[in-house]
Each structure stands twice: as structure tokens, then as C-alpha cells.
Amino acid sequence: xxxxxxxxxxxxxxxxxxxxxxxxxxxxxxxxxxxxxxxxxxxxxxxxxxxxxxxxxxxxxxxxxxxxxxxxxxxxxxxxxxxxxxxxxxxxxxxxxxxxxxxxxxxxxxxxxxxxxxxxxxxxxxxxxxxxxxxxxxxxxxxxxxxxxxxxxxxxxxxxxxxxxxxxxxxxxxxxxxxxxxxxxxxxxxxxxxxxxxxxxxxxxxxxxxxxxxxxxxxxxxxxxxxxxxxxxxxxxxxxxxxxxxxxxxxxxxxxxxxxxxxxxxxxxxxxxxxxxxxxxxxxxxxxxxxxxxxxxxxxxxxxxxxxxxxxxxxxxxxxxxxxxxx
Amino acid sequence: xxxxxxxxxxxxxxxxxxxxxxxxxxxxxxxxxxxxxxxxxxxxxxxxxxxxxxxxxxxxxxxxxxxxxxxxxxxxxxxxxxxxxxxxxxxxxxxxxxxxxxxxxxxxxxxxxxxxxxxxxxxxxxxxxxxxxxxxxxxxxxxxxxxxxxxxxxxxx
Numbered sequence: 001x002x003x004x005x006x007x008x009x010x011x012x013x014x015x016x017x018x019x020x021x022x023x024x025x026x027x028x029x030x031x032x033x034x035x036x037x038x039x040x041x042x043x044x045x046x047x048x049x050x051x052x053x054x055x056x057x058x059x060x061x062x063x064x065x066x067x068x069x070x071x072x073x074x075x076x077x078x079x080x081x082x083x084x085x086x087x088x089x090x091x092x093x094x095x096x097x098x099x100x101x102x103x104x105x106x107x108x109x110x111x112x113x114x115x116x117x118x119x120x121x122x123x124x125x126x127x128x129x130x131x132x133x134x135x136x137x138x139x140x141x142x143x144x145x146x147x148x149x150x151x152x153x154x155x156x157x158x159x160x161x162x163x164x165x166x167x168x169x170x171x172x173x174x175x176x177x178x179x180x181x182x183x184x185x186x187x188x189x190x191x192x193x194x195x196x197x198x199x200x201x202x203x204x205x206x207x208x209x210x211x212x213x214x215x216x217x218x219x220x221x222x223x224x225x226x227x228x229x230x231x232x233x234x235x236x237x238x239x240x241x242x243x244x245x246x247x248x249x250x251x252x253x254x255x256x257x258x259x260x261x262x263x264x265x266x267x268x269x270x271x272x273x274x275x276x277x278x279x280x281x282x283x284x285x286x287x288x289x290x291x292x293x294x295x296x297x298x299x300x301x302x303x304x305x306x307x308x309x310x311x312x313x314x315x316x317x318x319x320x321x322x323x324x325x326x327x
Numbered sequence: 328x329x330x331x332x333x334x335x336x337x338x339x340x341x342x343x344x345x346x347x348x349x350x351x352x353x354x355x356x357x358x359x360x361x362x363x364x365x366x367x368x369x370x371x372x373x374x375x376x377x378x379x380x381x382x383x384x385x386x387x388x389x390x391x392x393x394x395x396x397x398x399x400x401x402x403x404x405x406x407x408x409x410x411x412x413x414x415x416x417x418x419x420x421x422x423x424x425x426x427x428x429x430x431x432x433x434x435x436x437x438x439x440x441x442x443x444x445x446x447x448x449x450x451x452x453x454x455x456x457x458x459x460x461x462x463x464x465x466x467x468x469x470x471x472x473x474x475x476x477x478x479x480x481x482x483x484x
Contacts, residue, residue, distance in 0.1 A: 033472075111450050134445035134470025138452050153443050155471055218474070 029325045030140040031148045033156040034193045039200040046166050048320035049313075055090050056315040064093035067326050070123035071097045072115065073150070074106065074130045079289060079311055080150045080159070084127050087318035093326075096123060116142045125326050128152075146325040154189050160288055161193040163317040164247070165201075167310040171284045172244045180206040180239045182269065183249035183294060185215040190288045191249055192219060199226040206239045207232045210268045212261065213251070236269060241278040246271070246304075248287045248294050272296040276304060286310050341376040347392040349414040349421075350404065355380055357408050358387035360480045364403050364436060365396070398428070403436050405429040406464060407480045429464065432457050437466060437475065437482045444471040454484075 037045075055061050069088045073081055081097075088095050098104045098115075105115065112130065116139045119126050126143060128136050129150040136149030136156070151157040168174050179198060181191045185207055195205060195215075205228055207215050214232065223230055233239060240246065251265055270293060271285065287295060287307040299305055353361055358377045362368075367375055374392040381388055395415050404411050405427040415423035435453040439446050446454040446468070456466035456475070466475040475482055 111448075112445075113451050130445075131443075132445040132448060133441060133443050133472070134468065137470045138445045138450060141452070152445075153471075 028140075028144065029146050030136075030143075031146070031158055031321060031325065032136050032140055033149065034158045034161045034197050037158075037197075042162065042165060042197065042200070045162055045317070045320050045324065046169055048324060049162075049166050049316040050170075052091075052319040052323070053313075053316040056087070056312070056319060060090060060092065062092040063323050064088065064091040064326055067093040067124045068122065069093060069095050069125050069127060069322065069326075070119045071095060071127045071150075072119065072129070073097075074101050074128075074135075075151070077129055077150065079314060080129065080157075081127075083311075083314035084148075084150065084318050084322075087315050087322055090315070091319055091323060093124075093322070112139060113142045116147070120144045125322065148321060148325065151189070154187055156193060157189050158193065159314070159318055159321060160190050161197050162321070163310065163314045164190070164194050164286065164288070165197055166313050166317050167286060167306060168245055168284075170313065171306045171309065172282065174201050176202050176204070177245055178204045178206070178243045179245040179247055180208050180236065180243045181215075181247050181249070182208040182236055182271075184213045184251045184265075185209040185249075186213045187252060188249045191215075191247070194247065195219070195223060199223055199228050202228075204229045205231075206243055208234065208236050208239060208269075210234055210265050212265050236271060236275055237278075240275060240283070241280065244280065244283065246279075246283060246285045248285065248291070250287075250290065250292055250294055267293060270294060270296060271299055273298050273302065276302060279304060341378055341388075341390060343419055344376075344390050344392050344416055345419055347373075347390065347394055347416055348396045348401075349416060350389040350391075350396075350401070351386070351412045351414060352408075353387040353389060353404070353411050354408040355384050355386055357480065358389050360407050360483055361387070361389050361404055361411070363483050364407070365391075365400065367391070398425070402428050402430045403433055406433070406436070406458075406466075407483075409464070429458055429460060432469075433466070436484060437479060438484050439468045439471060439473060440475045440482060441468065441471050441473040444468060444473065446470055 071081055071084055085095050101107060112135060120143055123145060125146045125148065127148045127150050128139055131153050133153040133155035135152045136147055140147040149156055149158055165174060168177055181195060185191050198205060207230060220230060248271055283304050284306045285304045289307060289311055350361060358379050367373065373394050376390040378388040396413065401413050409429065411427045413425055413427060414421045434455040437454060437456060439454050446452055455469040457469060459465040459467060463476060
């Protein structure tokens with residue numbers, strides 16, 4: 001088992017085969033959570049993504065030629081899985097995927113630690129999505145190749161946060177952005193990670209959620225302690241004329257411990273053309289997708305809608321991450 | 328005229344031990360949890376004495392005979408009883424005396440409060456927490472990030 005004191009894309013924690021040597025000759029670089037990134041590190045990733053974006057638009061590169069990425073998805077995913085796949089292939093690398101867990105060794109009862117150890121023999125890096133919080137961190141401790149967290153339960157999804165930041169930087173402004181986080185602020189992992197990351201950019205954050213789905217107090221306190229100005233409301237109409245970014249999230253039925261709690265909040269907000277009547281000209285609307293009714297399809301054609309671009313930006317951002325962990 | 332001490336005050340509830348460790352000033356009611364932390368069970372070989380609610384329910388005491396506990400073994404007691412004092416006894420004399428010190432990190436002592444944490448599965452990983460000390464003691468799960476701030480004793484393994 002490898003002991004890593006500090007997990008981050010830029011860390012150089014483990015240079016030896018047994019993971020105990022501090023000489024850091026051949027480092028393993030894991031991407032586990034956004035909290036372990038400094039602002040400088042994030043900026044470097046976003047800069048790298050900008051350099052690689054032309055290739056993401058249809059070009060090709062041999063930066064990762066001869067390298068193999070293993071994608072292990074224990075939970076359903078479309079965008080994350082495919083964008084990692086595309087990112088790797090655009091950079092000249094190859095991808096292996098163990099497919100649905102029902103058809104893999106997982107169905108026979110193999111634990112995650114063993115699966116990771118096996119994959120170490122096959123791949124140069126591992127992308128992992130798992131239903132348990134902390135799974136990626138544990139996987140990194142058993143891995144001799146970089147582990148990239150593609151979502152661990154209701155926990156972390158750092159590459160989503162990085163592509164969100166890239167989108168904001170590209171389509172609006174990142175420093176001192178006024179952003180409204182709308183929807184499930186209680187269970188939504190994307191907004192938790194994004195709020196943390198935005199605190200490094202002196203953002204002004206508006207929290208828009210029904211009472212039952214308000215952001216946990218501990219998280220709000222953390223943001224306030226970092227000097228972030230927070231305003232809370234339940235109605236998107238209150239903020240649409242003020243903010244630069246409207247970040248909408250889906251209310252994730254699968255994260256509710258009590259299904260009846262979900263029923264009380266399902267469909268409690270919807271962004272329509274009417275909502276945007278008083279929007280600032282340069283407002284952008286983001287959504288991590290998939291959406292299930294939070295944004296009316298008629299909004300798609302408005303100049304404010306950038307959520308499909310945002311989804312595309314997942315490719316250059318993941319190209320940047322892959323090139324940095326394997327390059 | 329000299330006053331007689333009542334006989335019951337002169338009796339020791341538990342006899343002095345010749346060699347071993349006495350853990351004094353344990354928070355009242357926590358002695359059995361101290362034994363859990365130390366991994367002492369009914370199958371352990373040591374002779375162990377437990378005195379609870381001493382001095383008007385102010386403290387508990389645990390005496391372990393013929394075993395000297397080192398700081399690494401006892402510091403986790405600070406999680407539930409930060410004022411506990413460790414006394415090492417040799418030939419009836421106290422040869423070492425020190426307060427438990429809260430460690431920076433603990434492993435395998437407390438389970439995570441989050442039922443969906445990877446440490447609450449069959450994976451070969453022990454729950455590990457970084458300890459933060461503010462107004463009270465907080466345990467931050469290294470894996471899922473959840474925080475245990477109250478009733479830590481309820482989560483002892």
C-alpha cells in the first residue's frame with residue numbers, strides 16, 4: 001500500500017516503488033479533490049486546457065501516444081466517461097474500459113483495492129467513478145499509477161469543477177465573478193466543490209435553493225471565513241439581474257436518503273425565457289447536465305445558454321489533466 | 328484531641344498495584360471506553376481494575392497490572408478524556424507520570440459517521456481521521472471528509 005501525504009495533480013509524493021522514499025524521482029500525481037489544489041495549480045491547468053483546446057475541436061496530437069487509460073465506472077456516466085475517452089484519444093493515447101460492473105470481476109465480488117492493483121498492470125492511469133465517498137482516495141493508496149476521481153458518491157468530482165472554472169473564465173470572468181448557484185445546494189457535489197474553488201477567486205456567491213435544499217451551515221461558514229460574500233434566496237428571479245453566471249443544478253433523486261423528501265422539492269424551480277427578462281446582457285447560464293426540467297429547452301437558443309459549450313470544455317480540461325498526470 | 332479518620336475512608340477500594348499502569352482522571356463514565364481504545368477485553372491476559380465515579384462522580388480510574396503502556400498506545404484516550412493522567416508503576420512507586428496528548432491523526436480507533444464512506448465497507452482500509460482542535464475535538468475523515476464533532480465515544484470501534 002502506498003502512503004501519500006498529499007494528494008494533488010501537482011504533488012510529488014511518491015517516487016519509489018514502495019512509496020516510502022521521499023526522493024520523488026518518478027512521482028505519482030493523483031487528482032482526488034479540488035481542496036488540494038492551490039489557485040496557481042488551477043490556473044496552470046486552465047492555461048494548459050486553453051493550449052490544447054484547438055486539438056479538442058477536431059485535431060490530433062501524439063502527446064500521450066503509447067499510453068493507456070483505464071476507465072472504471074461503477075456508476076452510470078455519459079459525459080464524464082466519453083469526454084475522458086475523447087480527451088485520451090485526441091492526445092494519441094488508448095482507453096480500456098471494464099464496462100458495466102455486472103459483466104466484470106466486480107460482479108464476482110472483487111473489491112476495489114484488488115481491481116486497482118490489477119489495473120496497475122494494464123494501464124498508465126485510472127479514471128474512477130464509484131458510489132462510495134472516499135473511494136478515489138483509497139484507490140490512490142493502492143495505486144502505482146495516477147488515479148483521477150470522476151466522482152465518488154456525493155463526495156468529490158474535481159474534473160467537473162475544473163471544467164466549470166474553465167467555462168466561467170472563457171465565457172465570463174473568473175476573478176470576482178458574481179455567481180448564483182441554483183438548485184440542490186444540500187446534496188449537490190458539483191456546487192460544493194465549485195463554491196470552494198470560487199472562494200480562491202474572490203467570487204460573490206448567491207445561494208438559490210428551496211428551504212429543504214439550502215447549503216449546509218458548515219459549508220457557508222467556511223466560505224464566509226474565507227472572506228466570501230454570500231446572499232441566500234429561494235427565487236432565481238431575485239438574482240438574475242445582478243449576477244454574471246447562473247449555475248443551475250439538477251435535483252438528484254439518487255442522493256436523497258428519504259424519497260419523500262425528494263417529492264417535496266422536485267420541480268421547485270425552472271429557468272424560462274421569462275426568468276431571463278431582466279438578465280444582464282452578458283449573463284451566462286451553466287448546468288453540469290443532464291437536466292430534467294430545470295431549464296426550459298426554449299432557453300437553449302438564447303445567447304445566455306452556454307451549458308453545451310460547458311460540456312464540450314470537459315474535453316480540453318481533461319486533456320490538460322491527462323497530459324499533466326501522464327506527460 | 329486527635330480526630331479518628333472514619334474506617335471506610337482509610338480503605339482502598341482497589342489495592343495498589345506493584346507494577347503496571349494506572350490511568351487516573353478519566354472523565355467519569357468513560358473507563359469502559361478507555362478499555363475499548365486499549366483493546367482490553369475479557370480475553371486479555373492482564374489483570375485490570377476499573378473504578379468508576381470516584382470522588383463524587385468526578386472521575387474514573389483504570390489499573391492494568393504488569394503492563395507498561397507507552398505514549399503511542401495511550402494518547403488516543405485523549406479523544407474521550409483529555410485530562411487523563413498516565414502513571415507508570417514499578418515496585419509500588421510512580422516512576423513516570425504524564426498527561427495524554429491528543430494525536431494529530433488516528434487510525435482504526437473510530438469508525439466514520441458516514442455510512443456511505445469507503446471505510447464502512449469490506450475494502451481493506453482502516454478508518455483514518457485528522458484531528459482538529461478548536462472549541463472542542465473534531466475528527467475529519469481522511470477519505471470522505473465528514474466530520475465527527477460530538478459523541479465521539481459512540482463511534483469507537
